[in-house]
Amino acid sequence: MLKNNDKRTAKDDNAAYTDVDSTTPPPCAKRPRIDAWNVTIQPDNWTVEQMRNYLESCGLRDIGQVFKVQKISGDSISSITEKKLEEMGIHDMHTKWKTLAALEELEPCPALSPCKDSTLCKVFNDPIHGHIELHALCVKVIDTPQFQRLRYIKQLGGCYLVFPGASHNRFEHSIGTCYLAGEMTRALKMKQPELKITEEDILCVQLAGLCHDLGHGPFSHLFDQCFIPAVDPESPWEHEKASVAMFQYLLDDNGLKEVFNVYGLFDRDIEFIKELINGLPKQKEGEKDWPCLGRGRKKSFLYEIVANKRNGIDVDKWDYFARDCHNLGIRNSFDHDRFIKFARVIDVNGLQICSKDKEAGNLYEMFHTRKALHERAYQHPVNKVVESMITEALVLANDHIKFRGENGELKKMSEAVDDMVAFSKMTDSVFEQIRISEDPKLKKAQEIVRKIQTRQLYTCVGQSWPKPNFEVKRIDIPKILSELEEMVKDDCKSLDINMTKDDLHLHVVNLDYGMKKDNPIDRVHFYSKEKPNEAVKIRKEQVSMMLPNTFSEQIIRLYIKRHDGNLLKKTEVVSRLFSCFREWCSKNGMNEAKSGKLAVEMTSVKTKETANDQVTPWKGSEGHASKSVQGKCKAKQKILDKF
Numbered sequence: 001m002l003k004n005n006d007k008r009t010a011k012d013d014n015a016a017y018t019d020v021d022s023t024t025p026p027p028c029a030k031r032p033r034i035d036a037w038n039v040t041i042q043p044d045n046w047t048v049e050q051m052r053n054y055l056e057s058c059g060l061r062d063i064g065q066v067f068k069v070q071k072i073s074g075d076s077i078s079s080i081t082e083k084k085l086e087e088m089g090i091h092d093m094h095t096k097w098k099t100l101a102a103l104e105e106l107e108p109c110p111a112l113s114p115c116k117d118s119t120l121c122k123v124f125n126d127p128i129h130g131h132i133e134l135h136a137l138c139v140k141v142i143d144t145p146q147f148q149r150l151r152y153i154k155q156l157g158g159c160y161l162v163f164p165g166a167s168h169n170r171f172e173h174s175i176g177t178c179y180l181a182g183e184m185t186r187a188l189k190m191k192q193p194e195l196k197i198t199e200e201d202i203l204c205v206q207l208a209g210l211c212h213d214l215g216h217g218p219f220s221h222l223f224d225q226c227f228i229p230a231v232d233p234e235s236p237w238e239h240e241k242a243s244v245a246m247f248q249y250l251l252d253d254n255g256l257k258e259v260f261n262v263y264g265l266f267d268r269d270i271e272f273i274k275e276l277i278n279g280l281p282k283q284k285e286g287e288k289d290w291p292c293l294g295r296g297r298k299k300s301f302l303y304e305i306v307a308n309k310r311n312g313i314d315v316d317k318w319d320y321f322a323r324d325c326h327n328l329g330i331r332n333s334f335d336h337d338r339f340i341k342f343a344r345v346i347d348v349n350g351l352q353i354c355s356k357d358k359e360a361g362n363l364y365e366m367f368h369t370r371k372a373l374h375e376r377a378y379q380h381p382v383n384k385v386v387e388s389m390i391t392e393a394l395v396l397a398n399d400h401i402k403f404r405g406e407n408g409e410l411k412k413m414s415e416a417v418d419d420m421v422a423f424s425k426m427t428d429s430v431f432e433q434i435r436i437s438e439d440p441k442l443k444k445a446q447e448i449v450r451k452i453q454t455r456q457l458y459t460c461v462g463q464s465w466p467k468p469n470f471e472v473k474r475i476d477i478p479k480i481l482s483e484l485e486e487m488v489k490d491d492c493k494s495l496d497i498n499m500t501k502d503d504l505h506l507h508v509v510n511l512d513y514g515m516k517k518d519n520p521i522d523r524v525h526f527y528s529k530e531k532p533n534e535a536v537k538i539r540k541e542q543v544s545m546m547l548p549n550t551f552s553e554q555i556i557r558l559y560i561k562r563h564d565g566n567l568l569k570k571t572e573v574v575s576r577l578f579s580c581f582r583e584w585c586s587k588n589g590m591n592e593a594k595s596g597k598l599a600v601e602m603t604s605v606k607t608k609e610t611a612n613d614q615v616t617p618w619k620g621s622e623g624h625a626s627k628s629v630q631g632k633c634k635a636k637q638k639i640l641d642k643f
Contacts, residue, residue, distance in 0.1 A: 042074075043074050043077065043106035044074045044075050044077060044078075044106075045074050045075070046073055046074030047073055047074070048067070048068055048071055048072065048073045049068070050073075050074070051064070051067055051068075051072060051073055051074055052064040052065065052067055052068045054102075054106075055067060055099070055102065058098075058102040059098075060095075060098065060099060060102060063090065063095065063099050066088055066089065066090065070088055074106075077103055077106050080099075080100070080103055081100075081266070082096055082100065082266040082267065082268060083261075083266070085099060085100070093267060094293075096267075096268070097267075097268045097271075097293055100268060101296050104296060104298075105296070105298070121133050121134065121135060121136060121139075122134055122136070122139045124175055126172065126175065126176060126179070127326065128176055128319070128322050128323050128326060129176055129179055129180070132175070132176075132179040134175070134178060134179065134182075134206070135203060135206065135263075136263070137203060137207070137259065137260065137263045137265070138178055138203075138206055138207060138210055140256060140259055141207065141210055141211065141250065141256070142175070142210070144250050144253075144254045144256075145253075145424065146214060146246055146249060146250040146253065146254075146424050147171075147174075147210075147211075147214065147250065148171070149424055149427060150169060150170035150171040150174055150213065150214070150216070151169055151170075151171040152169070152427035152428055152429060153169055153170045153171075153216055153217075153218065153219070153220060153427055153428055154166070154167070154168070154169055154170075154219060154220060154428055155168045155169055155170055155172075155173050155220060155320065155323070155324065156168075156220065156324065156377070156378070157219035157220045157221060157222040157223075157387060157390075158219055158222060158383060158386040158387040158390050159328075159377060159378065159380075159383050161383075161386045161452065162380060162382050162383045162386055163327075163328055163377060163383075165327045165328055165329060166324070166327050166328055166377070167327065168323055168324075168327050170213045170216055170220065172323070173213065173319055173320055173323055174209070174210055174211070174212070174213050174214075175210065176319040176322075176323060177209040177210070177212060177213075177306070177315055177316050177319045178206050178207070178209040178210035179206075179209075180209065180315035180318055180319055180336065181205045181206050181208065181209030181210075181305055181306055181315045182202060182205070182206045182209075183340055184205075184305050184315055184340055184343065185197060185201065185202045185205045185206075185302070185305060186202060187340050187341070187343060188301070188343060188344075188345060188353075189202065191344065192344065192345055195301075195345055195351075196298075197299075197302075199264075200264055200265060200269060201295070201299065201302060203263070203264075203265065204265065204269050204272050204273050204276065204294075204302075205276060205302055205305050205306060207273050208273045208276030208277050208306045209305075209306050209315055209316070211243060211246075211247045211250070211273070211277060212240075212243055212276075212277045212306055212307065212316060213239070213243060214242070214243040214246035214247055214250065215239040215240065215241065215242025215243030215244070215245065215246050215423075216239050216242075216243075217239070217242075217413075217417070217423070217426055218394070218413075218426055218427055218428050218429075218430050218431070219387070219390060219428055219431075221239075222387050222390060222391060223239075224237065224238065224239045226387060226388070226391040227391050227394050227395065227413075227414075228414065228417070229474070230391055230395050231395055231398055231414040232414060237417050237418075240277060240278055240279070240307070241278070242417060242420075242423065243277050244274045244277050244278060245420050246420050246423070246424065247273070247274065247277065248274075248420075249420035249421070249424065251270070257270070268293070268294060269294065271293050271294045272292075272293075272294025272295055273294070274294075275292050275293070275294045275295075275303065276294070276302070276303060276305070276306050276307065277306065277307065278307065279303065279306075279307030279308065279309040280292070280300065280303035280304070280309060280310070281309075282309065297350065297351075298351065299351075300350050300351050300352075301345045301351045301352060301353050304352065304353050305353070310352070310523055311515075311520045311521075311523035311524050312367075312513075312514040312515060312520050313339075313353075313363065313366070313520075313524065315336075317366070317370070318334075318336035318339075321334060321336075321366070321369050321370065321373070322336070324373055324377070325369070325373070328373075328376075328377050330372065330373065330376060330377065332369055333365045333368070333369055334362065334365045334366035334369050335362060338359070338362060339355060339359060339362065339363075339366075342355055342356040342359050343355060344356075344527055344532065346525065346527060346533060346534070346535040347535075348525050348535045352525060352535070354524070354525040354526060354527050354535050355524065355525075355526055355527075356526065356527060356528070356529070357526040357527065357528050357536075357538060359526070360521065360524075360526060360538050360542075360543045361543055361544065363521055363524060364521060364543065364544075364547060367513040367514060367520060367521070370513065370514060371511055371512070371513060374511055375511055379509045379511065379555075381460050381463075381557060381596075382457065384507050384509070384557070385457045385458045385460070385505075385559060386452060386457065388458070388505055388507065388559075389448050389451065389452050389457065389458065390431065390448075390452065392445075392448055393431075393434055393445040393446075393448040393449050393452075394413065394430065394445075396442070396444050396445040396448070397413075397430070397433075397434050397442055397445040398412050398413050398414055399412060399441075400439060400441045400442055400445075401413060401430060401433055401434070401437075401442075403416050403422040403423075403425045403426060404421075404422060404425075405419035405421045405422030405423075406419050406420075406421045406422070413426060413430070431449065434446060434449050435449045435450075435453075458505055458559040458560060458561050459559060459560050459574060459596065460557060460558070460559055460596030461558040461559060461560055461574055461577050461578050461581055461595075461596050462557075462558055462578045462581050462582065462593045462594060462595050462596050463555055463556060463557040463558070463593065463594055463596065464555075464556050464581075464585045464590045464591055464592070464593040464594065465553065465554065465555055465556070465590065465591045466554050466556070466589060466590055466591070467589050467590065467591060470589035470590070471554060472508050472554060472556055473508075474508065477506050477508070478501075480506055480584075481501035481504050481506055482501055483584060484501070484504060484506075484558070484577075484580060484581065484584060485499065485500055485501040485504070487580040487583065487584060488576065488577050488580045492573060492576060492577075497573060499573070499577075502561075503560060503561050503562050504558065504559070504560060504561070504577075505558075505559040505560075505561055506556065506557070506558055506559075507556075507557045507559065508554065508555075508556055509554065509555040509556075509557065510552065510553075510554055511552065511553050511554070511555070512551055512552035512553070513551045513552070515551070516552055517550075517551060517552045518551060519540060519551050520551075521538070521540065521543075522537065524537070524538075525537060526538050556585075556590065557596075558577070558581050558596075559596075560573065560574060560577060574596075578593070578595055578596070581593050
């Protein structure tokens with residue numbers, strides 16, 4: 001119920017929507033304050049005429065007349081549901097949602113009973129979160145072919161071929177995200193009952209967490225970040241949009257819409273789940289219209305739980321940080337449970353999830369963990385080589401491996417992204433399909449797969465870092481490779497090798513805190529113990545003077561694809577190619593290139609006595625170097641020379 005001193009306007013709360021075409025989001029309806037009717041009478045005591053006047057002021061003149069004919073007064077607000085509106089003859093989807101949004105400002109929707117009966121829930125034993133309990137409707141979604149498909153898509157793509165422990169998949173990550181989404185929403189409901197978070201809201205947020213990765217293709221981000229741009233550079237396809245499409249296909253293919261209705265979720269709630277998966281769209285400066293249909297502006301904070309596009313702090317990251325660190329053997333220094341305990345919703349030009357001021361350091365640890373994972377695993381030089389080779393194999397196989405989609409039509413991998421029937425059949429198994437195929441058209445792709453399995457990987461020639469205010473973009477790569485081709489062509493002629501840009505591979509690594517050059521903590525608001533309802537920003541210097549001054553960096557790595565049987569010739573080619581790469585870097589705003597042979601680049605530790613001289617081997621009693629030591633030094637040098 002609204003209190004008498006509530007000064008929020010209906011315009012700010014976006015309680016209703018105007019009738020528009022279903023393909024575009026309806027703008028916010030202007031609505032006067034509830035005080036306009038009678039501040040002394042609570043909405044549940046309104047007469048039929050007062051209810052009609054209220055709906056008319058929301059732009060629902062015809063609906064107000066229907067309510068008057070049906071003699072619906074304020075005491076019936078809590079009984080109005082989407083199904084009830086249909087029984088009253090109101091069938092237009094936007095009109096129903098518009099009406100429910102208006103009534104939501106007066107009385108929260110009837111709460112769905114928590115999952116108390118053990119027959120309605122299922123317990124999962126998760127290696128990260130322990131024993132977690134999920135609602136029966138979540139279990140219904142899990143037990144579908146579309147969701148089970150995630151068992152066969154590795155969370156870290158090709159990283160498993162480099163880090164043996166990285167065998168976890170999107171299936172377990174999605175269940176973990178679902179659990180954390182529920183924990184976060186329930187914590188807010190318990191601490192701040194004035195937010196009027198309903199059990200329907202909690203269930204919708206959980207389902208969004210559960211289904212947010214349904215749209216991932218084979219090898220996860222390799223598919224949308226490497227394969228799709230390679231076959232169609234102009235494609236706007238994103239796995240988030242595919243997740244929404246796959247979620248709808250899951251509902252239709254398994255007849256779950258009726259099951260959702262049984263558990264109190266209707267069309268508006270399904271739309272809300274889709275919006276949560278996509279995240280709250282960015283609004284233009286000065287734009288006042290609320291862009292979402294699923295929930296009004298008063299529930300805007302719910303859109304930050306699964307996919308937070310404002311500052312990147314969401315349950316999706318919390319789960320994959322903990323899960324990836326666990327499987328990779330990397331320490332996770334961020335404590336998401338602590339963040340949940342101190343999370344609080346405050347009105348900062350809209351309701352936002354804020355944290356306690358002393359948690360600023362914990363949040364910096366979160367983004368440092370993200371950078372560490374990218375630096376040590378996701379962007380590891382060997383991992384990126386493997387992923388590049390898998391991408392090349394998929395591109396070569398694209399025209400020859402097809403999946404039957406809607407209406408029985410065969411679709412290439414690049415075409416299946418727009419056909420959920422075909423896309424639901426695509427998993428990491430495509431790698432094995434290429435390997436065991438007897439189709440001669442897949443011979444080149446099979447050669448790459450074999451090289452991956454026998455570790456005949458591309459050789460890292462060198463790497464460099466752009467100087468400040470200089471950045472290498474993806475579209476610059478072909479031009480850079482052409483320039484390197486011209487530089488190295490003459491050098492390799494004497495070795496009887498015709499080196500072209502097709503023999504080279506350039507990879508651009510972007511490391512940041514998730515917001516490119518910006519500090520994501522600048523987009524976070526904090527509260528203090530003394531002022532729990534007042535949100536402020538905390539400058540980096542107020543947290544620690546040891547925090548980074550820049551929040552992004554770029555690494556450029558050059559690889560050679562060739563695998564010549566003559567090791568000496570290959571070593572000479574790599575050496576000459578590195579010289580050309582170093583020369584190119586010095587001319588194009590890059591720092592001095594470092595060799596890909598990291599073992600050679602390392603400097604040995606020197607003792608005090610030999611600080612100004614080279615370290616000499618230990619000498620025996622006769623003053624000569626020990627033969628065993630001399631032998632070891634020579635053997636070590638031979639090993640290094642092979643690199």
